[in-house]
Amino acid sequence: MKRNIAVLQGDGIGKEVTRGAVEILEAVAQRYGHDFEFQYGEIGGGAIDNTGSPLPDETVEICKNSDAVLLGAVGGPKWDNQPAHLRPERGLLKIRKDLNLYANIRPISYYSSLSESSPLKKEFIEDVDFVIVRELTGGLYFGKPSERVEREGKEAVVDTLFYQKIEMQRIIELAFKLASDRKKKVTSVDKANVLESSRMWRETAEEIAKDYPDVELEHMLVDNAAMQLIKNPKQFDIVVTENMFGDILSDEASVLTGSLGMLPSASISTQGPNLYEPIHGSAPDIAGKNLANPIGTILSAASMLRLSFGLENEANAVEQAVETVLDYGLRTGDIANGQSNITSTSEMIAEIKANL
Amino acid sequence: MKRNIAVLQGDGIGKEVTRGAVEILEAVAQRYGHDFEFQYGEIGGGAIDNTGSPLPDETVEICKNSDAVLLGAVGGPKWDNQPAHLRPERGLLKIRKDLNLYANIRPISYYSSLSESSPLKKEFIEDVDFVIVRELTGGLYFGKPSERVEREGKEAVVDTLFYQKIEMQRIIELAFKLASDRKKKVTSVDKANVLESSRMWRETAEEIAKDYPDVELEHMLVDNAAMQLIKNPKQFDIVVTENMFGDILSDEASVLTGSLGMLPSASISTQGPNLYEPIHGSAPDIAGKNLANPIGTILSAASMLRLSFGLENEANAVEQAVETVLDYGLRTGDIANGQSNITSTSEMIAEIKANL
Ligand SMILES: CC(C)[C@H](C(=O)O)[C@@H](O)C(=O)O
Ligand SMILES: CC(C)[C@H](C(=O)O)[C@@H](O)C(=O)O
Numbered sequence: 001m002k003r004n005i006a007v008l009q010g011d012g013i014g015k016e017v018t019r020g021a022v023e024i025l026e027a028v029a030q031r032y033g034h035d036f037e038f039q040y041g042e043i044g045g046g047a048i049d050n051t052g053s054p055l056p057d058e059t060v061e062i063c064k065n066s067d068a069v070l071l072g073a074v075g076g077p078k079w080d081n082q083p084a085h086l087r088p089e090r091g092l093l094k095i096r097k098d099l100n101l102y103a104n105i106r107p108i109s110y111y112s113s114l115s116e117s118s119p120l121k122k123e124f125i126e127d128v129d130f131v132i133v134r135e136l137t138g139g140l141y142f143g144k145p146s147e148r149v150e151r152e153g154k155e156a157v158v159d160t161l162f163y164q165k166i167e168m169q170r171i172i173e174l175a176f177k178l179a180s181d182r183k184k185k186v187t188s189v190d191k192a193n194v195l196e197s198s199r200m201w202r203e204t205a206e207e208i209a210k211d212y213p214d215v216e217l218e219h220m221l222v223d224n225a226a227m228q229l230i231k232n233p234k235q236f237d238i239v240v241t242e243n244m245f246g247d248i249l250s251d252e253a254s255v256l257t258g259s260l261g262m263l264p265s266a267s268i269s270t271q272g273p274n275l276y277e278p279i280h281g282s283a284p285d286i287a288g289k290n291l292a293n294p295i296g297t298i299l300s301a302a303s304m305l306r307l308s309f310g311l312e313n314e315a316n317a318v319e320q321a322v323e324t325v326l327d328y329g330l331r332t333g334d335i336a337n338g339q340s341n342i343t344s345t346s347e348m349i350a351e352i353k354a355n356l
Numbered sequence: 357m358k359r360n361i362a363v364l365q366g367d368g369i370g371k372e373v374t375r376g377a378v379e380i381l382e383a384v385a386q387r388y389g390h391d392f393e394f395q396y397g398e399i400g401g402g403a404i405d406n407t408g409s410p411l412p413d414e415t416v417e418i419c420k421n422s423d424a425v426l427l428g429a430v431g432g433p434k435w436d437n438q439p440a441h442l443r444p445e446r447g448l449l450k451i452r453k454d455l456n457l458y459a460n461i462r463p464i465s466y467y468s469s470l471s472e473s474s475p476l477k478k479e480f481i482e483d484v485d486f487v488i489v490r491e492l493t494g495g496l497y498f499g500k501p502s503e504r505v506e507r508e509g510k511e512a513v514v515d516t517l518f519y520q521k522i523e524m525q526r527i528i529e530l531a532f533k534l535a536s537d538r539k540k541k542v543t544s545v546d547k548a549n550v551l552e553s554s555r556m557w558r559e560t561a562e563e564i565a566k567d568y569p570d571v572e573l574e575h576m577l578v579d580n581a582a583m584q585l586i587k588n589p590k591q592f593d594i595v596v597t598e599n600m601f602g603d604i605l606s607d608e609a610s611v612l613t614g615s616l617g618m619l620p621s622a623s624i625s626t627q628g629p630n631l632y633e634p635i636h637g638s639a640p641d642i643a644g645k646n647l648a649n650p651i652g653t654i655l656s657a658a659s660m661l662r663l664s665f666g667l668e669n670e671a672n673a674v675e676q677a678v679e680t681v682l683d684y685g686l687r688t689g690d691i692a693n694g695q696s697n698i699t700s701t702s703e704m705i706a707e708i709k710a711n712l
């Protein structure tokens with residue numbers, strides 16, 4: 001199989017971790033007889049420095065001509081005081097729009113070998129296995145007006161939470177599809193006791209549930225969801241929610257199992273290539289020091305193999321290799337939990353490759 | 357001292373827990389020579405059944421004529437399918453507006469005797485002691501338009517996040533005042549990389565910080581805050597944020613220490629009486645069974661003594677009595693954590709009173 005992969009390394013540790021994923025993808029290609037071509041594009045702070053834009057047109061072109069996109073991470077203190085349109089994160093928001101990425105999928109899984117590094121007691125997180133499906137194109141992120149206003153002579157400000165019904169339908173539909181192949185439960189999170197948009201969201205979920213009679217639909221208020229994620233994360237299978245609630249809850253969920261540096265994500269396009277990236281940020285403090293955990297990005301590459309290329313065996317092989325090295329006791333600093341023997345980024349990559 | 361206290365019992369366990377707080381307040385009055393008069397008003401589902409409104413005008417009158425308001429909890433499955441304006445929660449939103457309650461204050465504290473019932477490992481929550489200050493009058497809760505719309509012939513919906521600068525100023529000012537008397541750190545939570553309202557919030561926080569040179573101001577993005585609350589809750593002193601973020605983060609924070617049933621809250625008015633209520637809900641499943649934990653409401657009454665009446669010694673005495681009975685090992689079901697010897701609501705109240 002021949003595939004074009006766009007690689008956007010981004011800032012901070014983005015370079016190191018994407019390099020790891022590319023090495024693993026190359027090893028997979030060789031082992032299984034595929035042909036993966038890598039095209040590199042700029043995004044984030046580095047792109048601002050070199051081109052004046054956090055997402056140059058050329059990068060968008062490279063992505064659109066690819067079969068899938070691999071992203072590292074963007075941002076860093078250097079660009080923190082830039083005006084909004086010259087901030088690295090703008091590149092992220094823009095690529096979501098430009099590539100029609102409407103759904104961010106984040107599996108939250110438990111690694112028994114890592115239970116030590118979780119803030120939660122083992123009995124609360126053991127065997128946790130759920131997926132947060134976050135809407136990416138609507139809500140407060142892109143609604144207009146978003147501006148300073150004057151009301152009755154006083155300074156004020158307005159942001160707008162806007163959703164088309166069709167945006168709700170397609171993401172909730174995806175959630176039900178995913179649940180069908182899993183534990184058959186969808187938890188739809190909203191704030192229907194306050195927001196009109198949430199009431200439309202809830203209705204839409206009810207409508208779509210009719211097409212999936214074997215999947216259970218549960219509604220949960222966002223404040224309660226924020227509690228339940230901590231009190232009883234095992235209750236969840238698929239959690240689906242709108243953009244801002246998803247931003248907050250998926251980050252909350254990502255620290256439950258103590259394995260933030262290991263968690264992959266996939267952003268699904270309505271048409272065109274999907275984008276795969278680790279959940280963690282650009283970690284400027286450890287950038288370039290061969291200390292970053294490459295596993296989140298390597299597992300993102302495994303998701304790419306499965307979801308974009310349909311290569312289930314290859315994806316499983318990568319995931320299996322990761323489990324194996326963890327079982328050996330290899331640990332980058334973020335998951336070392338006091339263990340003195342710390343594995344470097346490059347060693348971790350080499351070991352995963354050797355265990356493919 | 358003579359004071360009028362409005363008591364809104366509400367639904368579910370609201371009756372039992374407010375009865376407990378009233379008993380304690382009466383005991384305090386007797387012991388310290390005060391005269392507390394209690395006036396009862398209806399709110400929530402019961403009020404809907406009896407008057408057709410979740411917050412009858414009469415209740416608002418009673419509150420306005422009081423020196424402080426004590427609230428139990430509202431809601432229950434009976435009213436879950438009512439239209440929005442006939443839902444018990446509407447009573448809560450309306451009383452916030454009618455009494456000008458602009459700030460909800462929620463202390464999150466650690467009880468060493470309860471560390472067993474927390475989902476978090478002891479080393480993460482030991483000595484946790486922070487306060488979430490949530491804005492209550494603005495944001496997505498009351499902004500207009502909040503309605504279904506048609507855009508380009510398609511079904512859509514809009515909600516509006518609206519803030520006056522003055523609403524931001526007064527709540528952030530309150531946060532700095534509280535921090536001055538504590539650990540002198542304010543964490544202001546926003547989403548300034550996406551929302552214009554958050555950028556105004558951040559600017560406002562910077563402006564007010566100038567008047568408090570001995571208080572440290574830190575900005576934190578809401579998604580990061582949702583992580584940090586779990587990863588390292590000890591870092592916080594005062595957390596201040598807008599209405600919806602505050603709703604989510606304060607509920608998240610309330611389950612960290614395993615003592616949801618014990619946590620009080622105070623809602624502060626720009627003028628007129630403050631309102632005090634426990635954080636927990638109406639728990640219809642255990643209502644009327646003498647099983648509810650009255651401590652959250654009793655500690656809310658202690659906050660009333662301190663914040664509304666300036667009775668610091670009396671407030672301390674109530675808090676001390678609660679600590680004492682916990683040290684004895686008395687536990688209602690929610691904090692029993694497997695212990696077989698469960699204390700009833702009425703016993704718990706009697707014991708706290710006996711230890712005043
Ligand atoms: C950087 C920021 C705009 C972005 C978001 O809020 O979507 C990030 O937090 C994320 O979750 O990918
Ligand atoms: C009942 C609901 C409207 C309310 C809110 O969102 O403010 C509740 O969750 C709270 O936090 O008091």
